[in-house]
Amino acid sequence: MVRAAVLSEQGKPLQVTDIVLPEPGPGRVRVRVVAAGVCHSDLSLANGTLRQPVPAVLGHEGAGVVLSVGEGVTSVEHGDHVLLNWAPPCRSCWFCDAGEPYLCERAADAVEIPHAELADGTALYPGLGAGAFAEETIVPERGAVKIPHDIPLEQAAVLGCAVLTGAGAVFNTAQVRPGQSVVVVGVGGVGLSVLQAARIAGAGPIIAVDTSAAKADLALAQGATDFLVSDETTAKAIRKLTGGRGVDIAFECVGHPAAIRTAWSSSRRGGHVVVVGVGSAKAKVEFSALELYYFGRTLTGCLFGSTDPDVDVPRLLDLVRSGQLDVSSLVTATTDLDGIEAAFADMRDGRGARTLVRFNP
Structure with missing residues (x-):
């Protein structure tokens, strides 16, 4: 069991509860989430502005540590630090071949595939394919971008959406x-x-x-x-x-x-x-x-900033290391899972910038 903020129905508040994650299947990666930014897109998914299968674990801007990998996964392994990629390109569709992976026609496939269950066995869907408002999540292999250990994961989290x-x-x-x-x-x-x-x-x-x-x-x-x-x-x-x-x-x-x-x-x-x-x-x-x-x-x-995370994340990390890009200054508040609804209220009222959900190490 892991704790997660679950959206049972669009238009209703998120509820913090225990969920069950399976072992990662082929091509899947299980990640311990260290931090997750609360993005306006999460609010749009919660209130019904954007489509989202429910019940769901929202959150898509996050970073964490790989716990285990499924069969066939080669890009990451146990212990790697990763950035969650909510729009993972397939690298084989027309748009990917045309050099536009941010328009990949299969990038949203994971949204439609349950990744966990409630305690009663009800299937849960990952918000934008990431499900980052949880202590742990399961994502596709391309949904976990390996990053160096010298970048603090709490800083790396906001790279996944806001900065990219x-x-x-x-x-x-x-x-x-x-x-x-x-x-x-x-x-x-x-x-x-x-x-x-x-x-x-x-x-x-x-x-x-x-x-x-x-x-x-x-x-x-x-x-x-x-x-x-x-x-x-x-x-x-x-x-x-x-x-x-x-x-x-x-x-x-x-x-x-x-x-x-x-x-x-x-x-x-x-x-x-x-x-x-x-x-x-x-x-x-x-x-x-x-x-x-x-x-x-x-x-x-x-x-998604017309980005390819495999290319752009390393470039942005170089800017972070050089001090030109200050990602920590984008975070104006921190909270735990129970504070996500308050973070949504801050966004609706125009207060602050990013609220970061921090999980116990």
């Missing part, structure tokens, strides 16, 4: 160049990662926008040169900061139609708008045919 997504949006999707102006709309865990990566890339000015004035100090500490509280004058204020043109690149990290429009209106003619936030399928964003033509902007969706 945010930094990947800067380095891979937008390919920010030195001197380009940037705005980041929404400065939660992903948005703060975008700010840090934009600073590393040499962007400037770097403008942070959020609905909460309380985020100002946090955003400025991560690399923002300016901070604005979002209102109807935001786009005008951003143009004023950028010679009247608007920014070269706008990152939207909320997934809300109003935030996407703010990012769009804040970018210059010929600029690039990158939508990183995960929105609802029911939320619609409208553009006139004329503005699409006249402004000549590029609007790009960004899934």
Whole structure:
């Protein structure tokens, strides 16, 4: 038996209870979770914004230690430190062969496969294929990315989603160049990662926008040169900061139609708008045919930072070692399993950045 936070039904609170994990089958890896970040996608899975088979163990941004492996697993072994990868590429589909593993058509397969049971034998599904809100979990072999022992696992945990997504949006999707102006709309865990990566890339000015004035100090500490509280004058204020043109690149990290429009209106003619936030399928964003033509902007969706964890994780770890990337500063609160609902409330109210669930070593 291991303790886990279980979602019995979307729209209901998570309940901490004992679950039963089997021994890992072929191609599977059992991991003792050391830490897991509470991501907005977990909240979206819990409240029904995103589809999730239930009952389920949520949590997808985590790191831990390999306890055992199933038949055929060769990339990791007992005792290895690993980062959980919630979108493991198959390496054989059309998208993987095309060099776009973040669009792998089989990346979500593990979501549909039960990985554990409740005490009464009811099958449990892993949230986003990871099930990290538990003392232990079982993931596919490609869902466990081996990392060196010199990186503290509590720091590594947030790499699995917030940093890979945010930094990947800067380095891979937008390919920010030195001197380009940037705005980041929404400065939660992903948005703060975008700010840090934009600073590393040499962007400037770097403008942070959020609905909460309380985020100002946090955003400025991560690399923002300016901070604005979002209102109807935001786009005008951003143009004023950028010679009247608007920014070269706008990152939207909320997934809300109003935030996407703010990012769009804040970018210059010929600029690039990158939508990183995960929105609802029911939320619609409208553009006139004329503005699409006249402004000549590029609007790009960004899934998982356009990353390949096997390639990008080592690069990000090098930035962590050099001190350029400070992942620990993204964590503004820590809790245990019983505090996940409070962490969800903080996200809904715009308080802080990442809450980290810490498990006993």
